[in-house]
Each structure stands twice: as structure tokens, then as C-alpha cells.
Amino acid sequence: MKTFFKLLIRNRLAAAGGIALLIVVFLALITPILPLHPPNVTDTANRFQPIFSEGHLLGTDHLGRDMLSRLLWGTRLSLAVGFAAAIFAATIGAAIGIVAGYFGGATDNVIMRGVDMLMAFPYILLALAIVAALGPGLVNALIAVAAVNVPFFARNIRGVTVGIAHKEFVDAARLSGLSNTRIILTEILPNVVPVIVIAMSTTIGWMILETAGLSFLGLGSQPPQADLGSMLGEARSALITNPHTSVVPGVMILIIVMGINLLGDGVRDALDPRLRSGALTRPMASTVVERASPAPAAHAEGVLTMTDLQTQFHVGERVYKAVNKVSLHVAPGECLGVIGESGSGKSVTALSVMGLVASPPGVIVGGSVRYKDEELIGARYDKLRSLRGDRVAYIFQDPLATLHPLYKVGDQLVEAIQVHHKVSRDEAWKRAVDLLKQVRIPNAESRASTYPHEMSGGMRQRVGIAMALANDPDVIIADEPTTALDVTVQAQILSLLNELRRERGLAIIFITHDFGVVAQLCDRVAVMYAGRIVEEGQTDAILADPAHPYTRRLIACVPELGEGRRRLEAIPGLPPAVDRLDPGCAFAPRCLKKEAACVTREIDLAGNGTRAVRCLYPETDIGREAAE
Amino acid sequence: MGGYILKRLVSAIPVLLGITVIVFLIMAMIPGDPATAILGSYATPENVEKLNRDLGLDEPLVARYFIWLGNMLQGDFGRSFALNRPVLDEVLDRFGATLILAGTSFVLCAVFGIMAGVVSAARQYGFADKAITFAVLLGISIPSFFLGMMMILIFAVKLRWLPVSGMYAIYGGGDLPDLLWHLLMPALALAVVATGVVARLSRSAMLEVLRQDFIRTARAKGVNERRVVWRHALKAAMVSIIPVLGIQAGFVLSGAVYIEMVFQWPGVGRMLVDAILKRDILLVQGGVVFVAACYVLFNIAVDVAQSLLDPRIKT
Numbered sequence: 001m002k003t004f005f006k007l008l009i010r011n012r013l014a015a016a017g018g019i020a021l022l023i024v025v026f027l028a029l030i031t032p033i034l035p036l037h038p039p040n041v042t043d044t045a046n047r048f049q050p051i052f053s054e055g056h057l058l059g060t061d062h063l064g065r066d067m068l069s070r071l072l073w074g075t076r077l078s079l080a081v082g083f084a085a086a087i088f089a090a091t092i093g094a095a096i097g098i099v100a101g102y103f104g105g106a107t108d109n110v111i112m113r114g115v116d117m118l119m120a121f122p123y124i125l126l127a128l129a130i131v132a133a134l135g136p137g138l139v140n141a142l143i144a145v146a147a148v149n150v151p152f153f154a155r156n157i158r159g160v161t162v163g164i165a166h167k168e169f170v171d172a173a174r175l176s177g178l179s180n181t182r183i184i185l186t187e188i189l190p191n192v193v194p195v196i197v198i199a200m201s202t203t204i205g206w207m208i209l210e211t212a213g214l215s216f217l218g219l220g221s222q223p224p225q226a227d228l229g230s231m232l233g234e235a236r237s238a239l240i241t242n243p244h245t246s247v248v249p250g251v252m253i254l255i256i257v258m259g260i261n262l263l264g265d266g267v268r269d270a271l272d273p274r275l276r277s278g279a280l281t282r283p284m285a286s287t288v289v290e291r292a293s294p295a296p297a298a299h300a301e302g303v304l305t306m307t308d309l310q311t312q313f314h315v316g317e318r319v320y321k322a323v324n325k326v327s328l329h330v331a332p333g334e335c336l337g338v339i340g341e342s343g344s345g346k347s348v349t350a351l352s353v354m355g356l357v358a359s360p361p362g363v364i365v366g367g368s369v370r371y372k373d374e375e376l377i378g379a380r381y382d383k384l385r386s387l388r389g390d391r392v393a394y395i396f397q398d399p400l401a402t403l404h405p406l407y408k409v410g411d412q413l414v415e416a417i418q419v420h421h422k423v424s425r426d427e428a429w430k431r432a433v434d435l436l437k438q439v440r441i442p443n444a445e446s447r448a449s450t451y452p453h454e455m456s457g458g459m460r461q462r463v464g465i466a467m468a469l470a471n472d473p474d475v476i477i478a479d480e481p482t483t484a485l486d487v488t489v490q491a492q493i494l495s496l497l498n499e500l501r502r503e504r505g506l507a508i509i510f511i512t513h514d515f516g517v518v519a520q521l522c523d524r525v526a527v528m529y530a531g532r533i534v535e536e537g538q539t540d541a542i543l544a545d546p547a548h549p550y551t552r553r554l555i556a557c558v559p560e561l562g563e564g565r566r567r568l569e570a571i572p573g574l575p576p577a578v579d580r581l582d583p584g585c586a587f588a589p590r591c592l593k594k595e596a597a598c599v600t601r602e603i604d605l606a607g608n609g610t611r612a613v614r615c616l617y618p619e620t621d622i623g624r625e626a627a628e
Numbered sequence: 629m630g631g632y633i634l635k636r637l638v639s640a641i642p643v644l645l646g647i648t649v650i651v652f653l654i655m656a657m658i659p660g661d662p663a664t665a666i667l668g669s670y671a672t673p674e675n676v677e678k679l680n681r682d683l684g685l686d687e688p689l690v691a692r693y694f695i696w697l698g699n700m701l702q703g704d705f706g707r708s709f710a711l712n713r714p715v716l717d718e719v720l721d722r723f724g725a726t727l728i729l730a731g732t733s734f735v736l737c738a739v740f741g742i743m744a745g746v747v748s749a750a751r752q753y754g755f756a757d758k759a760i761t762f763a764v765l766l767g768i769s770i771p772s773f774f775l776g777m778m779m780i781l782i783f784a785v786k787l788r789w790l791p792v793s794g795m796y797a798i799y800g801g802g803d804l805p806d807l808l809w810h811l812l813m814p815a816l817a818l819a820v821v822a823t824g825v826v827a828r829l830s831r832s833a834m835l836e837v838l839r840q841d842f843i844r845t846a847r848a849k850g851v852n853e854r855r856v857v858w859r860h861a862l863k864a865a866m867v868s869i870i871p872v873l874g875i876q877a878g879f880v881l882s883g884a885v886y887i888e889m890v891f892q893w894p895g896v897g898r899m900l901v902d903a904i905l906k907r908d909i910l911l912v913q914g915g916v917v918f919v920a921a922c923y924v925l926f927n928i929a930v931d932v933a934q935s936l937l938d939p940r941i942k943t
Contacts, residue, residue, distance in 0.1 A: 113642075113646070114646070116643070116646075117643060117646030117647060117649075117650055118650065120643050120646070120647060120920065120923070120924055120927075121647065121650075121878075121916075121920050121923070122877075122878035122879070122881040122882045122919070122920070122923050123878065123879075123882050124881075124882035124883075124885050124897075125881075125882070125900075125916045125919055125920055126650075126654075126916075128885070128900050128901070128904060128912065128916065129651055129654045129655070129912065129913070129916045130654055130657075131904055132654075132655075132900075132903070132904045132909060132912040132913075133654050133655055133656075133657045133658045133909075134657065134658075134659075135659075135907075136904065136905065205769075209771055212771065213771065213773065213886055216771075216773050216886065216889075217885070217886070217889060217901050218901070218905060219901065219904060219905075232773065232774060232777070236777065236890070239777055239780065239781060240780075240781070240785050240792075243781050246774075246777050246781075247778075250771070250774035250777065250778070253771050253774060254769060254770050254771070254774065257769045257770075257771070258765065258766070258769035258770075261765060261768060261769050262765070265765075281752060281753075281835075282749060282750070282752040282834075282835055282838045282839070283838060283839060283843075283844075285847065285853040285856070286847075351844075354848065356844055356847060356848055358839070358844075381853075385850050385851075385852055385853075386850065387850070388847065388848055388849065388850035389848055389849035389850035389851075390850055393848070393849075394845075394848040396841065396844070396845060396848075398841070401840065401841040401842065402841040402842055402844070402845045403842055403845065404842045404845070404846070404860055404863075404864065405842070405864065405938075405940065406863050406864060406867070406937065406938060406939065407863075415846075415849065415851065416849045416850075419849055419850045419851050419852075420850060451939045451940070453939070453940050454939075467845075467849065470849075
């Protein structure tokens with residue numbers, strides 16, 4: 001609650017709206033004791049006095065009545081009527097909603113059908129019909145506006161009540177023999193009241209506006225009594241000759257409604273956790289690069305080489321070091337596996353290559369990524385875009401979310417081709433069908449015309465692969481492409497990727513958390529932990545003889561078929577949060593071999609040309625191994 | 629598709645019947661003798677008796693409803709006593725003018741609202757976003773009738789750019805340019821609030837969509853940012869924007885009542901207000917039922933548009 005008010009006050013616009021409203025309400029409350037002219041006494045000798053004239057701060061209207069006095073009395077009336085309408089609508093609507101939601105079944109059905117019917121009207125038609133039946137007048141306008149808003153409350157409150165009516169405490173009350181009325185009053189109502197209040201605060205501005213509108217049409221308050229709407233309505237005939245009589249009440253309505261809207265928006269923003277966490281910020285076209293030092297030289301040869309790549313997430317004051325000086329490289333025809341638990345930074349590493357890390361909050365703060373001889377970190381957007389999908393392509397996890405739901409898969413492939421090649425649609429479509437055939441999709445011609453939701457998970461993933469292959473890229477970065485699939489489909493997809501690599505000399509970076517998959521596909525493997533590479537080397541060497549304790553335990557997590565002698569060991573604990581890393585080895589808190597030296601200083605990734613490990617007490621001496 | 633439209637039309641029948649029931653019940657609330665209320669206090673006893681017979685006013689409530697419904701289904705909405713002509717004729721005459729006004733405003737609010745929302749989302753927290761957000765806030769806070777009056781004051785009286793009111797010039801008007809000339813100001817005034825609401829919703833729908841994985845996929849393909857925003861993201865966002873457009877159509881139709889009063893536009897809204905003030909009950913009743921029915925049909929069109937956009941909706 002405290003943070004809520006803090007947020008609300010920090011929102012300057014909301015605060016301004018709130019203050020404006022408070023002043024208006026205060027003025028309306030003290031109107032009777034202010035030294036004002038009587039609002040309804042006419043003085044036709046002094047009609048249409050301008051603003052700031054003697055004795056009449058806001059001038060006089062067409063009957064010589066003091067505008068300031070009429071404005072304040074009118075504001076008082078408008079606020080009162082709007083508020084009363086809101087109370088009526090909320091009370092009746094909530095009662096209907098609670099009854100419908102609590103009793104359910106046929107009661108609910110009948111009531112909600114009725115509510116739907118009411119909502120089928122443009123609101124003013126209903127209000128006009130009610131006023132037509134009851135006759136013009138302020139009370140009747142109030143009834144009409146309240147009635148028109150009842151369905152809105154009924155529907156909202158019903159939804160909330162349905163959620164509550166089946167909670168344990170309500171069942172308990174029922175079992176203890178309480179009557180329905182008691183349960184509604186003591187158990188349901190207290191839980192629904194906050195929702196009613198919020199719904200009221202969002203609609204009260206509307207109700208003030210609607211009653212003012214009916215009065216403006218001459219259907220609400222009748223002379224000589226005037227609310228803001230009827231003041232405006234009466235002033236309309238003198239609009240051209242004496243505009244101030246229209247402007248004064250109009251601006252007051254504007255101030256009131258705007259104040260309510262500003263305050264309402266502020267409340268909504270302060271209550272919305274997604275806004276606070278920044279989950280509603282838009283990711284930019286490419287990841288922000290804020291480099292502290294110039295790009296380092298490439299550490300190795302390869303078609304794609306990352307050197308000391310650093311990607312962070314900046315959330316408020318916190319800095320999450322998701323990728324902490326990672327160096328990787330991959331050669332044509334080679335498959336590099338990057339393995340780690342969720343949160344180890346492997347996906348962020350992959351996305352950093354083409355600037356696809358969502359930003360904000362992602363920022364690339366250092367390092368280099370080279371495609372052949374081109375530096376990609378900090379490259380111009382156009383350069384990056386021309387390489388994306390053309391030379392370096394991605395395959396993502398969960399193709400239901402990663403394919404556009406409203407485009408046919410064929411069209412999505414066509415687009416991938418046409419973005420980089422000037423070919424006709426027909427030609428691109430033919431090529432798209434070819435691609436679908438290459439990834440072994442049966443009936444490729446007709447499948448091209450289906451939507452993603454009409455395909456199975458395996459088929460969708462094949463489409464994802466086809467899309468990555470569309471422009472015959474040099475590098476494919478596959479980010480857990482098989483995680484969402486069942487084992488048989490997974491095996492098919494892996495062998496498909498393997499074939500493509502051999503046929504086309506593709507370089508593949510394969511991100512996974514599964515050592516089984518790495519063993520099937522990858523030549524080399526890099527193990528990531530807490531944003532760093534902790535071990536790197538040839539896949540078979542690491543599998544046979546892991547050097548880092550973490551790698552060893554990760555391999556021990558993989559169940560073996562048929563043998564079953566070895567104990568399947570989970571790693572106790574969780575990976576550390578990367579916003580407050582202690583110096584030294586990040587795995588130390590979970591490591592069985594931890595020594596004091598492990599956490600005193602940074603540990604280098606040390607090794608020979610083919611293997612490296614970031615550990616002071618490795619499980620195996622990789623230097624000796626290489627010498628043998 | 630044809631089957632789907634038919635299905636939706638059939639499902640609208642109970643809603644349309646519900647609308648007639650509601651209007652009928654509201655009108656049954658009229659205090660005192662309905663015939664006197666309809667004819668006014670100067671009615672002769674013969675006239676009262678004749679009307680009672682014609683409308684079945686001495687029958688029980690349920691029978692009266694069915695008589696009324698039956699008459700309407702045959703195109704007989706009763707007779708306006710103030711205007712002395714059939715209600716349906718008058719409503720149809722006036723509805724055209726409302727359709728021109730509200731339809732134009734609806735198109736304006738959809739086009740500008742969506743565009744503003746997309747730009748606002750694409751430049752989130754930038755200058756354009758802040759400017760649009762502020763304009764939207766102003767737009768949804770200003771009562772349309774006040775806005776209309778201020779526009780008259782500025783553009784018609786002070787600057788003399790546009791006509792003060794009416795649908796056609798009194799002398800020598802009547803052609804399309806004349807209509808558009810007169811339409812511009814009321815249509816804009818009417819569109820402002822709805823544009824604000826649509827812009828707001830489009831912005832948040834776009835922000836929601838721009839974070840989706842398929843947007844990242846489009847970027848990974850190398851699609852340029854303009855296309856990512858205006859094609860990929862907007863198309864997906866339209867799924868949540870279209871239903872709001874349906875609701876906004878109702879608000880535009882409602883706001884038209886005020887705008888028609890301010891600009892002396894000869895539409896259904898002004899007709900209804902005049903009819904209420906003259907206690908021309910049958911005209912109000914017929915007008916409300918007719919416009920509400922049109923709105924229901926329009927919302928079916930919105931549903932159909934939604935199903936054309938989103939293949940996941942079972943048609």
C-alpha cells in the first residue's frame with residue numbers, strides 16, 4: 001500500500017489530476033458558505049457582462065445571473081448527480097452480479113442473457129428511452145444514466161464473485177449451515193467491495209459526463225436549476241455573440257473529467273505490476289550496445305567468433321550479468337554445443353550474436369562478435385538486418401509461439417526469402433514448398449497453405465528449420481529447438497540437422513540443457529554456468545572425462561538406458577542470481593570440492609588448445625591428458 | 629464463411645427480440661394512461677379510444693407486446709403524432725444522415741486511432757509517444773458537445789473556414805462537395821473521443837504483441853523494423869483491436885446525438901431528442917429499436933471481420 005501511494009505521487013500527472021479534483025470538490029463543498037451572488041436571481045439589465053467585470057468575476061449569462069455563482073452551484077450539482085448515479089449503478093449492478101455469480105446455473109444464465117441484451121444497445125439509446133418514458137428532469141436523467149451503467153457493474157462483479165464462490169472459506173461457511181444471505185453478506189461482499197470501488201472510480205467520470213450530456217440536450221436538469229451540462233446547453237444559443245458563457249462551464253467539465261482520468265490512469269499504472277517490472281516495454285529493433293572499451297581482437301578463427309562477449313540486463317538499479325565475457329567460435333561444417341541449466345545465459349549468448357536480446361532491459365556492454373571479418377557488435381542496424389536470416393539464421397524453441405499465428409506457414413517462408421532476395425512471389429512460394437520438402441514435411445504443397453496452429457509440434461519445428469534454411473545461411477543458431485518435442489520427433493529433428501550440416505557445410509551453434517542431445521550432434525561443447533563458460537572441449541573427451549565438477553555432475557544427471565548401475569544424481573541447490581555474483585567460482589556454493597581459494601579471486605579459463613576448464617581443482621588434469 | 633455469417637445472423641435473433649422486449653418494458657413504465665401520454669393532454673376522447681384500439685392498449689401487457697412486435701415485423705412502427713407521418717419513414721430519412729456522420733467518424737477514429745497507437749507503441753517513451761499520450765488524454769476528457777461548440781467558434785466564426793452548422797448549404801448546395809464541406813467539422817468533433825480510446829487500446833495491444841516470440845522471429849529473419857511493426861505486430865494486435873472498434877461504433881453512434889444537436893445535423897439523434905421533448909413516444913420507441921437493431925447487425929459484421937483476420941476462430 002505504501003509503495004502504491006509512493007508510485008502514485010511520483011506520477012506527476014496523476015498528482016496534478018488529483019490536486020485539481022480536490023480543489024474542485026472542495027469548492028463545490030463550501031459553495032453554500034461562499035459570499036456569492038444568488039445563482040438564480042436574474043438581472044436582465046446586466047446580461048452578458050464579460051469576464052472580470054465589476055462584481056462578476058466570470059461575468060453574467062443571458063439573464064444577467066452571476067456566472068461564478070452558477071458555475072460553482074452547477075459543479076456541485078453535477079458532481080452530486082454523477083456520484084449518486086455511480087453509487088446507484090454500483091449498488092444495483094453489484095447486487096445483480098453477486099446473485100448471478102453466487103447462485104450460478106439457470107439464475108446466472110437468465111440474468112447474464114439480460115445483461116448481454118442491455119449491453120447490445122449503444123448506451124445513449126437506452127438512456128434516451130428511459131428519459132422518454134419517465135419524462136425529462138434531473139432525477140430521471142440520473143436514473144437513466146445509472147441504469148445504463150448497471151450492466152457494466154453486473155458483469156464485472158459477477159466475474160469476481162464466480163471466482164470467490166468456489167473458494168474453500170465459502171464452502172466451509174456453507175457446510176456450517178449459514179444461509180445464502182448470510183454467506184453473501186459476510187463472506188462474498190467484503191471480498192467484492194474493492195472491485196466495486198475500483199470499477200466505480202473508473203466510471204464516475206463517465207457518469208458525470210453522461211448526466212451533463214443529458215442536461216445539455218435539455219433532458220436533465222430543468223431551469224432555473226442548472227448543472228454544468230444545462231449551463232452549456234443554455235449558453236449554446238449565445239455561443240457566437242457571448243462565447244464566455246459557453247467556455248466557462250465547458251472548461252469546468254473538462255477539468256473535472258480530465259482530473260478523474262489522470263488520477264484513474266495513475267492508480268491503474270501504480271497497481272499494474274507489469275508496468276513496474278518493465279514487462280510492458282517494447283523491445284527495440286536490435287539490442288542496445290553500450291561499449292566501455294573497444295572491441296577486442298578475435299580470439300580464434302571461425303566463421304563466427306565471439307570474444308569476451310558481455311550482455312547484461314539493466315532493471316532499475318540492478319545489473320544482471322547474463323553473459324559474462326564469453327568467448328566461442330564455430331567453423332564451417334562444425335557443430336558447437338552450448339550447454340547449461342536454465343538461467344545460465346546460453347540463450348542470451350545466442351541472441352546477442354544478431355542483436356536479438358530484448359532491449360530494454362538487455363544491453364551489450366562489451367566484447368566482439370565477428371561473422372567472417374565483420375564486427376557485429378555495434379554494427380549499423382541495416383548491416384545487422386541484412387545478415388539476419390541470410391547468413392546467420394536462428395531456430396527457436398516452441399514454434400507455436402515463434403511462428404506468426406495469423407500468417408500461413410508458406411507465406412512466412414516466402415517472406416524470409418523475399419526479405420533478402422528479389423524474387424517473385426510465385427518463385428518464392430515454389431522455393432518455400434521445396435524447403436518444406438527438404439525438412440521432410442509430407443504433402444508440402446498443401447501444408448504450405450496451413451496456419452501454424454493446424455500443425456503438430458514436430459511439423460512446426462520443421463517449418464522453423466525450413467525458415468532458417470531459406471537463404472542457405474553459413475551459420476545456424478539453434479536455441480533449444482527440440483526441447484518442446486517428444487523423444488522420437490526430437491531424434492528425427494536432430495538427424496535432419498546433422499544431415500543438413502554435412503550436406504551444406506553449415507556451422508551450427510546448438511543451445512541445449514541436455515547432454516544426451518549434445519552427445520548425438522555436437523563436435524565440441526562449451527558448458528555455461530552463471531553467465532560464464534566453465535569448461536570447453538571436444539564432446540567425446542568431455543563426456544568421457546569431465547574436468548569441471550559442474551560438468552561431471554551435469555553428465556551424472558543424464559539417465560542412461562539399459563545400464564542403470566550409476567546413481568542418478570540431481571545437483572542440490574539452484575544456480576546463483578547473476579545480479580550479485582560473489583568473486584571466484586559461481587558454482588562453489590553447490591560444489592562438493594569447494595576450498596577457500598575458490599571464492600577469493602576470479603578464476604581463469606585455463607587449458608591447452610583443445611580443452612579448457614575454469615576450476616582450481618579440476619576432476620582431471622587436462623594438461624596431462626593432452627600430453628598423452 | 630457464408631455458413632458462419634448465417635449462424636451469427638441466426639444467433640442475433642434472440643438479441644434483437646431482447647432489444648424489443650427491453651424497449652417495450654421501458655415504454656410500459658410511462659406513468660398514467662399511455663394513450664394520453666402519446667397524444668398529449670389535448671387529445672379528444674375519440675382519438676384516445678382509436679389509439680387504444682390500434683395499439684391494443686387495453687389488452688394485457690403480453691398481448692400488447694406481440695401486437696407491437698407483429699406490426700413492426702410488417703414494417704409498421706406506428707405513426708408520429710407530432711410529425712403526422714409513419715415512424716419508419718421518418719426514421720429511415722433521418723438515419724441516412726446519422727449514418728453519413730457516424731460512419732465517417734468511425735472510419736476516422738479507426739484509422740487515426742490505430743495509427744496513433746502503433747506510432748506511440750513503436751516509439752514508446754519517445755517524444756511522439758508522449759505527445760500522442762497527452763493528446764489522447766485531452767481527447768478522451770473533453771466532452772464532444774463542448775468540443776463541437778469550440779470548433780464552431782474557432783473554425784466557423786473566427787476563421788470562417790467552415791460552415792457553422794447544417795448538412796447542406798441553404799442556397800445552391802446539395803452536391804457531394806457541399807456535403808463534405810459541412811461534414812468535416814462534426815465528423816472530426818465526433819471522432820475525437822473514440823480516436824483517443826482506440827489509440828490507447830492500440831498502443832497497449834501493440835506493446836503486448838511486440839514482446840511476443842514471433843516478433844523476435846520476424847526480426848531474426850531480417851525483416852525490417854517498419855514491416856515488423858506495421859505488418860507483423862499490427863496484424864496480431866488487430867485481433868484485440870477489432871472488438872474494441874465494435875464497442876466504439878456504439879460510442880460514436882451515442883456521441884452523434886450530441887454532435888447532431890450542436891451542428892444542427894438532421895440525423896436520428898436530433899430526431900429522438902426532439903421527439904422526447906415533444907413526448908412523441910412512438911417515434912422514440914421506433915427510432916430506438918431501429919438504431920439498436922442496426923448496431924447489433926454491425927457487430928455481426930465486426931465478428932465476421934474478426935474471423936477473416938484470425939484463422940484460429942472456428943467458422
